[in-house]
Amino acid sequence: MDVCNCNICELKDMFFENVSKDEIKYLCSSKVEIPYKKGDFIIEQGSAIDDFMYLKSGLVKLYIHNDDEREQIISFAKPKDFVSILSIFSGNNYTYSVKAVQDSVTCNIKMSEIRHLAETNGKFGLSLLQRMSKVSDKIILESLEVRKRKLNGRVAYILLFFKEHIFNSNEFELPVSRKEIAEYIGMTTENVIRTLTEFRKDKIIKIYGKVIEICNLERLESISKHG
Numbered sequence: 001m002d003v004c005n006c007n008i009c010e011l012k013d014m015f016f017e018n019v020s021k022d023e024i025k026y027l028c029s030s031k032v033e034i035p036y037k038k039g040d041f042i043i044e045q046g047s048a049i050d051d052f053m054y055l056k057s058g059l060v061k062l063y064i065h066n067d068d069e070r071e072q073i074i075s076f077a078k079p080k081d082f083v084s085i086l087s088i089f090s091g092n093n094y095t096y097s098v099k100a101v102q103d104s105v106t107c108n109i110k111m112s113e114i115r116h117l118a119e120t121n122g123k124f125g126l127s128l129l130q131r132m133s134k135v136s137d138k139i140i141l142e143s144l145e146v147r148k149r150k151l152n153g154r155v156a157y158i159l160l161f162f163k164e165h166i167f168n169s170n171e172f173e174l175p176v177s178r179k180e181i182a183e184y185i186g187m188t189t190e191n192v193i194r195t196l197t198e199f200r201k202d203k204i205i206k207i208y209g210k211v212i213e214i215c216n217l218e219r220l221e222s223i224s225k226h227g
Contacts, residue, residue, distance in 0.1 A: 027109055062076070
């Protein structure tokens with residue numbers, strides 16, 4: 001674990017604009033960076049809420065364990081996202097898990113310090129609530145966007161999601177498995193594999209193992225919109 005350098009920390013401008021210099025200095029003296037390898041748990045469902053976590057680099061998935069022990073992915077988080085924010089005031093334990101799907105680094109601040117700031121600094125407390133609302137809205141809207149589509153549209157949607165919001169490129173290595181895609185879009189793994197194969201046969205994409213190249217962006221966007 002390494003102490004964060006607050007002179008270059010994105011949190012200073014993005015989240016702590018309503019916090020005094022002395023408060024920032026105090027928080028940064030205790031804030032640490034924690035690296036995770038792909039596949040590592042960052043948060044386990046049911047664990048105690050001890051830290052406030054900000055994703056500095058990498059990519060993670062947020063998911064819950066269903067009663068039958070199956071995973072239900074609820075969202076993906078990228079750098080500058082607050083991966084621990086959903087449960088911080090709802091109880092003492094997390095209601096979901098977070099796992100690294102790429103090598104990742106989080107910045108951690110003790111939750112007791114965040115709670116103290118929220119109680120004593122109204123502007124900070126309001127900004128925290130606004131951030132929580134934005135994260136909740138994002139998850140709800142993503143879920144609605146996926147659920148209103150048929151199978152082909154759902155697979156097209158997730159490919160465009162990675163292209164536009166994660167990699168900003170028409171060619172990228174899928175950071176998740178076909179099974180994880182199926183868990184996120186609410187379909188079977190077999191359906192996902194079959195749809196990707198159809199996209200490849202129709203020359204919409206090329207597949208090189210885990211690497212996806214989008215060859216016909218206009219067609220993929222049309223499938224996502226109307227599928």
